[in-house]
Amino acid sequence: MNPPVWMARTLTVVPPVAVVAALAWFQWQHAWGIGNVVAETPRFTLTDHFGRTVTEAAFRGRYLLIYFGYTFCPDICPTSLTAIAEVLKQLGPKADKIVPILISFDPGRDTPAALADYVALFGPGFVGLTGTPEQVAAAAAQFGVVYRKVGDGADYVIDHSADIYLVGPDGRYVATFRHGTNVPELAVGIATAMTRVNLTEPPSVPK
Ligand SMILES: [Cu+2]
Numbered sequence: 001m002n003p004p005v006w007m008a009r010t011l012t013v014v015p016p017v018a019v020v021a022a023l024a025w026f027q028w029q030h031a032w033g034i035g036n037v038v039a040e041t042p043r044f045t046l047t048d049h050f051g052r053t054v055t056e057a058a059f060r061g062r063y064l065l066i067y068f069g070y071t072f073c074p075d076i077c078p079t080s081l082t083a084i085a086e087v088l089k090q091l092g093p094k095a096d097k098i099v100p101i102l103i104s105f106d107p108g109r110d111t112p113a114a115l116a117d118y119v120a121l122f123g124p125g126f127v128g129l130t131g132t133p134e135q136v137a138a139a140a141a142q143f144g145v146v147y148r149k150v151g152d153g154a155d156y157v158i159d160h161s162a163d164i165y166l167v168g169p170d171g172r173y174v175a176t177f178r179h180g181t182n183v184p185e186l187a188v189g190i191a192t193a194m195t196r197v198n199l200t201e202p203p204s205v206p207k
Helices: 003-013 016-032 076-097 112-120 133-143 183-200
Strands: 045-048 053-055 063-069 098-104 127-130 147-150 157-160 164-167 173-177
Touching: 045 133, 063 076, 063 133, 076 098, 076 183, 098 112, 098 133, 112 127, 164 183, 173 183
Parallel strands: 063 098, 098 127
Antiparallel strands: 045 053, 045 127, 063 164, 147 157, 164 173
16 A cells, blocks of 8 residues: 555544644644643742842742743844833833743853843843753743754754743732733733732731
């Protein structure tokens, strides 16, 4: 039996409806990021742009807007970080409760000093974090972030997912904003998510 006939017969055995369903499922996952599993309370141990070791606990009490990227990224990271900076401006006083964070998966080039220079381009409140390759991989896994080095030599690039994650003041994951979400949608989404989280926080006890 020659291969094309064999392949054709095998394909006819698979019910077409199953193929269509699988394809639809894949596209849905791809579009909405259902495949990304974010830890309920994401944890990490990294180094900040001052060279200090920090964990997620250092940020309790504030919202975290987390983006994974690297400073040599030619396009997607600067675009996303510019959008985050713009969103924070639009949120006004609400943004005081938010710490925007870039976690770099390129520690070989993104030293704390390089990260400090880079995040400053987007605003004074931005925090840059990185760590050993193992620490960065562990942090990325908490958010379902995927990345892959492409090319050799000094000019390698890194393919990566580019979603934005919101973590609440209690350290719990709140929301994922898909790559490509525009600034007004992001602003509304973050403001709405913050309201929702506030409602679930224990009411303050009057003194
Ligand atoms: Cu990038």
